[in-house]
Amino acid sequence: MRIYFLAQRVPFPPDRGDKITTYNELRYLAADHQVEVFCLADGEDDLQNTAALRALSDQIHTVPLARARGRLRALLAMATREPLTVAFFREAALRDKIIERFAKSPPDLILVYSSSMAQYVEQFTNTPRLMQFAELDSRKWADYARLAPRPKRWIYGVESRRLLSYERKIARSFSHSLVCTEEELREFERLVPGAPVTCIPNGVDSEYFAPSEGPKRGNHVIFTGVMDYFPNVDGISWFCKEVLPQIRSRVPDLRLTICGSRPVDQVTALQSIPGVTVTGRVPDVRPYLDRADVAVVPLRIGKGIQNKVLEAMSMALPCVTTRTACMGIEAEEGRDLLVADDPSEFAGHVVRLLADDAARERLGANARATIKKRYGWAAPLAKLSRVIELEAGGGRARPVPIDKGDRVSVV
Numbered sequence: 001m002r003i004y005f006l007a008q009r010v011p012f013p014p015d016r017g018d019k020i021t022t023y024n025e026l027r028y029l030a031a032d033h034q035v036e037v038f039c040l041a042d043g044e045d046d047l048q049n050t051a052a053l054r055a056l057s058d059q060i061h062t063v064p065l066a067r068a069r070g071r072l073r074a075l076l077a078m079a080t081r082e083p084l085t086v087a088f089f090r091e092a093a094l095r096d097k098i099i100e101r102f103a104k105s106p107p108d109l110i111l112v113y114s115s116s117m118a119q120y121v122e123q124f125t126n127t128p129r130l131m132q133f134a135e136l137d138s139r140k141w142a143d144y145a146r147l148a149p150r151p152k153r154w155i156y157g158v159e160s161r162r163l164l165s166y167e168r169k170i171a172r173s174f175s176h177s178l179v180c181t182e183e184e185l186r187e188f189e190r191l192v193p194g195a196p197v198t199c200i201p202n203g204v205d206s207e208y209f210a211p212s213e214g215p216k217r218g219n220h221v222i223f224t225g226v227m228d229y230f231p232n233v234d235g236i237s238w239f240c241k242e243v244l245p246q247i248r249s250r251v252p253d254l255r256l257t258i259c260g261s262r263p264v265d266q267v268t269a270l271q272s273i274p275g276v277t278v279t280g281r282v283p284d285v286r287p288y289l290d291r292a293d294v295a296v297v298p299l300r301i302g303k304g305i306q307n308k309v310l311e312a313m314s315m316a317l318p319c320v321t322t323r324t325a326c327m328g329i330e331a332e333e334g335r336d337l338l339v340a341d342d343p344s345e346f347a348g349h350v351v352r353l354l355a356d357d358a359a360r361e362r363l364g365a366n367a368r369a370t371i372k373k374r375y376g377w378a379a380p381l382a383k384l385s386r387v388i389e390l391e392a393g394g395g396r397a398r399p400v401p402i403d404k405g406d407r408v409s410v411v
Contacts, residue, residue: 203377
């Protein structure tokens with residue numbers, strides 16, 4: 001089968017949420033199908049990542065995302081009803097390449113990852129099209145509006161309403177939609193009743209994200225994530241302001257590592273706090289996780305399943321998260337991870353773990369066991385394959401159940 005695969009970023013390296021999912025899906029589909037990839041490149045470094053995908057497909061079409069022009073397009077879209085996100089990610093060169101390739105070698109099916117990419121294939125109404133919502137972006141922007149100061153609050157609210165209208169349009173016109181958590185499935189069915197949708201969780205490679213026997217640093221906590229992403233910036237800023245002082249009052253030598261690429265000034269400034277290190281991009285996050293005693297995931301905004309939680313759990317690293325951060329993860333609170341939204345309660349969890357070696361070991365071991373039992377890639381990718389086969393075969397793919405024992409999530 002010939003499949004067009006559209007992604008918002010080059011699906012390599014698998015070092016952030018969307019790229020982890022798209023890379024694993026591409027690798028799986030390329031084993032049995034002829035997959036042609038169309039994607040935007042997030043800067044010059046991302047353009048260079050296409051070379052690693054040549055082993056999976058000899059048809060990789062990448063167009064750089066011109067951010068300055070994208071911001072201008074988004075600004076002009078304010079005068080229309082178009083979502084600013086859709087305008088931002090519109091690159092004429094990618095649209096032209098898809099049209100050109102479609103005329104020469106049309107696909108049997110189109111798989112689109114992220115709603116901002118749906119615009120490139122809206123006209124191909126006679127071809128089965130799957131819309132994989134990385135998350136329901138309209139709900140995410142509504143959360144942004146809830147926390148952002150004015151005037152951003154107003155802009156984010158407008159974007160939320162526009163995106164919801166666009167998501168509904170795409171969901172009703174595409175053959176089938178995919179979401180990654182049961183909670184988002186319920187939200188989707190409420191917002192777009194009657195549109196075909198299936199929940200396909202993502203996975204984590206527990207052999208890759210495995211703990212070593214290396215020594216811990218002692219009283220060391222870690223937060224990981226792309227550090228120009230608003231939910232990560234908001235979460236770690238809240239943690240440093242509201243939670244960290246309470247921990248340090250009881251653990252004076254506490255060290256916090258903020259590990260992730262592209263830290264914005266607001267994040268870099270956190271290094272002025274004693275004991276806080278901001279690494280920027282690192283070639284491999286595993287050694288940093290391995291040396292930490294506790295992973296903190298203090299997100300106040302979030303949809304889908306957090307890779308950072310699954311990776312830490314897979315590394316047998318005790319996790320303290322907010323309820324938002326562990327949303328959609330099938331883990332038992334108190335046994336596999338600790339959860340708190342209140343700053344004092346969050347701080348108390350961290351302090352108790354740092355003081356109790358046995359509790360850390362027990363929580364970490366339980367977390368890894370849960371990951372190995374429920375969060376592999378095989379089940380969700382097989383489920384994706386079944387939806388593709390039904391749609392490409394002309395059948396209307398209905399929601400496909402997944403066994404609880406094979407429940408998976410993102411890496």
